[in-house]
Amino acid sequence: REELAALLSEEVGDRAGDWDLAGAIPLETLRRLGAEGVLCAEVPAEFGGRGLSGLDNGELTAHAGTLCSSLRSVMTSQGMAAWTIQRFGTREQRSKELAALTRGDLAAVAFSEPQAGSDLAAIATTVVDDGDSVVLSGHKVWSTASAYADVLVVFGRYQDGAAAVLVPTRAPGVTVRPVPQPLGCRAAGHADVLLEDVRLPATRVLSGASVSLGLLTTIALTYGRLSVAWGCVGIIRACLTAAATHARAREQFGKPLAEHQLVARHLAEMYVAEQTATRLCEHASGCWDSRSAELSSASVLAKHAAAGHAAHAASAAVQILASAGSVDGGTVARAYRDAKLMQIIEGSEEICQLILAERALERVT
Ligand code: FAD
Known part of the structure; x- marks a missing residue:
């Protein structure tokens, strides 16, 4: 996983802001990452993949999320496609199509x-x-x-x-x-x-x-929800780093922003967000790796909570950086726009809440 994370860092470098402004990631970058198996790192070695566990793939996805949510989104799509093929494909389809997806084809x-x-x-x-x-x-x-x-x-x-x-x-x-x-x-x-x-x-x-359509979509979406949840952990981490760095360095009223209690409170809340989202994602990935019956609701819970925390953390980070964060393409401005969309995809806030309410009601039946 460390090797793949280093590869991601190297390929993204400081280019995420430019990709955001251009509205595109260079195709050769995606093909290179695809050919290294980074974009769907859970594909088993027998099909040419890296065979990462759900937990390791999750942390790799979070790392991608700290660097560039657009690239992380491409990873989520490729991983969801690969998982659907792995889960529903015949032996022949798995061998042929998963090998293509780990050789640089994009899905x-x-x-x-x-x-x-x-x-x-x-x-x-x-x-x-x-x-x-x-x-x-x-x-x-x-x-x-x-x-x-x-x-x-x-x-x-x-x-x-x-x-x-x-x-x-x-x-x-x-x-x-x-x-x-x-x-x-x-x-x-x-x-x-x-x-x-x-x-x-x-x-x-x-x-x-x-x-069944329900089975098909639920199985594909479970991968997607976990991946988006980990991507949100990445957004929160990137925002926390940017906000803490700025709050230490920038002084107003004769002392660093971090020493103003209302700013420190934002930092505390972002820290809680990062820890909470990480723990929920770890739990859901643990359910994935152990094939637990709890997986479906754990992935909805992780996605719902992580997306909400990411949206709040990104907003807080823009608040702390203020004018310094109000630049299109910059880390926290990007996070602010990207995080909002995480509350819509793979089951919107409301759809996740409806599913979680069913879990709540099951407790008293
Ligand atoms: P609608 O379903 O019209 O919902 C509108 C609003 O009403 C939402 O707030 C919703 O939560 C709420 N709502 C709807 N029904 C209920 C209800 N029963 N109770 C309470 N509230 C409700 N699709 C793909 O197939 N593949 C992709 O790769 C993909 N990527 C995406 C990436 C992004 C950035 C975005 C924005 C969308 C993507 N989508 C993708 C589509 C995405 O899955 C849908 O946007 C999402 O399911 C919501 O559907 P909708 O936009 O039509 O909103």
């Missing part, structure tokens, strides 16, 4: 549609059998990393259930349209994807059969 995941945001049961994309082929039609929106991807894991209706289909972005009928000027994670390659009678070999359907 994205497409659930959301214009009428299917929080309510994924409303997914309308269709996957229809036609001899040895399947034909896909639909409209996906806001798919992170699609602008860079070689392959999309597309979720659609299939037979009497659902399927995830591996769709090459170069296949005829696929149009990838980058989202113009996203609020945050501006270099994460968000795009809408049009699928117009996309004909593919039936072997592109993961597992080759239909499965």
